[in-house]
Amino acid sequence: MTSSAPDIRIENLTIGYGGKPIIEDINATLPGGGVSVILGGSGCGKSTLLKNILKLNPAMGGSVYLGKHNIFTLKKKAFSCLKQRIGVLFQDGALLGALNLFDNVALPLREHTKLKPAEIAEVVKAKLSLVGLEKFVDYFPNELSGGMRKRAGLARAMVMDPDILFCDEPTSGLDPINSAELDELLLELKKRFEMTIVVVSHDLASMQAIADYVLVLGKGKTLFNGSKESLMATDDVYLRQFLDRKGEKRESSRITMPHLDPSVMRMDCNKLLGDLDNN
Amino acid sequence: MPQSVPEKTIMQPFAFLGKVSLNILGEAGAICIFLFEAILHVFSSLGIFTKTIKELYFIGVRSITVISLIGLFTGMVVGLQTYYALSKFGSEGFLGAAVALSLVRELGPVLTAIMLTGRAGSSMTAEIGVMRISEQIDALELMDINPMSYLVSPKLLASLISFPILTALFDLIGIAGGYLSGVALLGGNSGVYFHRVCTSLSWEDISAGFTKSIVFAVVVCIVCCFQGYFTHFRKDGKGAEGVSQATTTAVVMSCVMVLVTDYILTSLLFQ
Known part of the structure; x- marks a missing residue:
């Protein structure tokens, strides 16, 4: 990439939970100014990798460089400054429930800048209109739909004009229209703000729409690491299965399922409702 | 060398005791570090006063009704019981002293802390x-x-301000409650009641009551915030169940800690 946005370099990273490694020796360079998608099946360690990159969970080994800074050896104050240049969109938005939308988005500005209230209001309104929520400033997170919460989370992640944006499953739980809108929004952000975007996802359609670079995790290792085009052309059996959305045939499909005998039910629903087939 | 079965059986209670002791010590150490960090962030946090005012409203203002009610009825019960006991010896005149001393020294700070733990x-x-x-x-x-400066430190500061004020309110209303039951209902002497209240209470009693309430504020706030903050590390429940377990633990632990601290403080302050 020819952008000034920083690369993210992952070197020999081992991630795990409770002392047990999940994925060992991850090596990848997520290019600056592009959209990198960390792809993999449910429970393969994508979100754990993101939490390790963001230092929310301690890594079991290796290093992560944001630009030229190794985040694991960075001093506390320097890491604080680095955090102010990072935006994170959590799975459910992670908006503070006690604050309305305006205050949620304004929070980082109030804490880290010397801007006056009127200037803060201007920035917040601009960011909320970027995600199409300018009419919902007084709403509290529990009054918004899942998609709106994600867009509000995105506005908050964008409010400090970060160099790197991390998104954890941005399209999960959204309908196809909302998913497509969020993908378009991410592409627009990349184009307008020239930032590095890292998206953790298992949504293939979303990956195909936004990715420049893909890192595929699964079976406790890195399965693929390269451009979207080379991933789509891969011959690897497991990756093909994943990309073509084909499940493995399981033994369980041949097991005959016993039917539940109505006589074991505590309530005689047949007597109360009659047969549902009869009018 | 592997242990033989009888040796293992003998060692089991000691191993269990050791494990429990280590857990308690570990938790106590973690709570102390948590307290230290919370105090540190009181001084280093920007805009803590705005957040503290919000917490003061929640911890202090919204507790006034319940503290007043509990204070009134506690005072009335103490007045009633003490009046009956004193009347057996013909010493009803000491009712004011008995009510005031028991409320200001003990019942006020302890019951306020326990009520605020629940609320x-x-x-x-x-x-x-x-x-x-x-x-x-x-x-x-x-x-x-x-998160410590955003969530915990304002709560600590607000507790340190609210607890003594609410304790004073509890004491005042409790003394009024003692008057209601001992004087207005049972016919004790009004002038003697207030005279005994004024003469029996010394500055040491009042300051000891306030000292207790300040210590209880720290205990209750830190124990409750600590349990919430580390909900995700709980082994007895995750998610919503973890939060409910943490809340139960926080309330039980705070009440026990308040009573234990009360005994220690009483033995130190009233020698």
């Missing part, structure tokens, strides 16, 4: 616990907003 402490745990499991605390950290 404000439990919601502190639940609020912070829910924020923990819904990634709101992670979000704060990644916005470079220290």
Whole structure:
């Protein structure tokens, strides 16, 4: 990439939970100014990798460089400054429930800048209109739909004009229209703000729409690491299965399922409702 | 060398005792570090006063009704019981002294702390616990907003202000309650009651009561916030169940700690 946005370099990273490694020796360079998608099946360690990159969970080994800074050896104050240049969109938005939308988005500005209230209001309104929520400033997170919460989370992640944006499953739980809108929004952000975007996802359609670079995790290792085009052309059996959305045939499909005998039910629903087939 | 079966059986209770002791010590150490960090962030946090005012409203103002009610009825019960006991010896005149001393020295600070544990402490745990499991605390950290200074320190400061004021309110209303039952209902002497209240209470009694309430404020606030903050590390429940377990633990632990601290403080302050 020819952008000034920083690369993210992952070197020999081992991630795990409770002392047990999940994925060992991850090596990848997520290019600056592009959209990198960390792809993999449910429970393969994508979100754990993101939490390790963001230092929310301690890594079991290796290093992560944001630009030229190794985040694991960075001093506390320097890491604080680095955090102010990072935006994170959590799975459910992670908006503070006690604050309305305006205050949620304004929070980082109030804490880290010397801007006056009127200037803060201007920035917040601009960011909320970027995600199409300018009419919902007084709403509290529990009054918004899942998609709106994600867009509000995105506005908050964008409010400090970060160099790197991390998104954890941005399209999960959204309908196809909302998913497509969020993908378009991410592409627009990349184009307008020239930032590095890292998206953790298992949504293939979303990956195909936004990715420049893909890192595929699964079976406790890195399965693929390269451009979207080379991933789509891969011959690897497991990756093909994943990309073509084909499940493995399981033994369980041949097991005959016993039917539940109505006589074991505590309530005689047949007597109360009659047969549902009869009018 | 592997242990033989009888040796293992003999060692089991000691191993269990050791494990429990280590757990208690570990938790106590963690709570002390948590307290230290909370105090540190009281001085280093920007805009703590705005957040403290919000907490003061929740912990202090919204507790006035319940504290007043509990104070009134506690005073009335103490007045009633003491009047009956004193009348057996013909010493009804000492009713004011008995009510005032028992309320200011013991019942006021302890009952206020226990009531505030139930009303404000439990919601502190639940609020912070829910924020923990819904990634709101992670979000704060990644916005470079220290969760201790944003969530815990304002609550600590607000508790330190609210607890003594509410204790004083409890004492005052309790003394009025003692008057209601001992004087207005049972026919004790009004002038003697207030004279005994004024002459029996010394500055040491009042300051000891306030000292207790300040210590209880720290105990209740830190124990409740600690339980909420580390909800995700609980082994007895995850998610919503973890928050409910944390809230129960926080309330029980705070009440026990208040009573234990009360004994220690009483033995130190009233020698």
